[in-house]
Amino acid sequence: MLQLDAVDCHYAKVHVLRGVSLAVGAGEIVSVIGPNAAGKTTTLRVIAGLKDVSGGAVRYEGEDVTRRPAFERVRRGLILVPEGRQIFPRFSVLDNLLMGAYQRPDRHDLDRDLATVYELFPRLHERRGQKGGSLSGGEQQMLAIARGLMGRPRCLLLDEPSLGLAPIVVAEIGRTIKALAARGLTILLVEQNAAMALELADRAYVLESGHVSLQGQASELRQTDVVKRLYLGA
Template identity: 50%
Template structure:
């Protein structure tokens, strides 16, 4: 089943034509990745799905329903959550308060309590730092917190924008292990990642964006082995 479908999507930033009619699909229970250089339109795509940027033309469907003009808060309620680039945690709030913020659209107290317990089981370091101000966490811990907070909304589709950005190589491996773990529990993931090699190896399917256009697509491992892709995006001749 196609969980998310984007058709002929156009987005402008001021005078810049950021997305030039892209069409893509995210099947249920799959990892789909968007790769490409900075400024290709990857983050804009996620922001358009979340209704964080205005859509000039095109259609976005989720579970067969048109969500193109849906408000951001209602997008979250429908089951789409974004882990933003740069983590965007609430630095002055505690770890626990940040996690609770992820459940803002819910009122099932017992369910929320159980989900916090599940987050702590997934990320024991967050449990250890439960009452610590989130701004004092390391970069890796903040990324875990951003993912944990996103999972509190019980998403059907988890979108991740550069989850390994600025992290040490060992933590990058840990982030990808977490992504695989979440996926293994039945989550659908739409991933943007600067580490194109790791993203394509992890993904079931990939799209290559270039200045607002999709120029290549295919199974993740096939794209990772493509010489043209290696040369352009993976830093290998």
């Protein structure tokens, strides 16, 4: 469904991605783990179209989208929930959610979609009139995911959804991701929290200084010494 072929990427002269290749099949949860500054977020920004590649290709649903602008990829259901939530602080929760459906041709009839995300995140229903900026970190993360879902993703990209959240909230987000996958949504999850990422994912990639150093079934990766030592703290 989604495929990166030998993607190279630079910020000014810094070579942040060196020939990264990865693939996500329809209905899969795939994780990318790795230390800080390994290029995880850049990988997602390249996929979403926020960052230009300097080499290689991004394929989505069989088509080369490498040169397509970000807003066009969103319209095809390739939706990024960005790092640090990036919700609209002065919009109400409801307006944030509606904005998520901006690109949909049927955006005038969103009652069912709203009901679905409120069912997934009852807290957002309670706070629907409140300004996005007044929510707690965990609630903002829920809002960011819910806003992404309002766009009817076929492939959802999640960038560090656990970042800066209390363990109990992380667990809640994890359950939500599982629930979404159970409905058949394809998910690419980028996480520093390797334990969470490997537990949720079918397959995973380990990204180190801009290249894929390990890949495989999540259950197998969890058993490898390198991952245990470096990422799971065992």
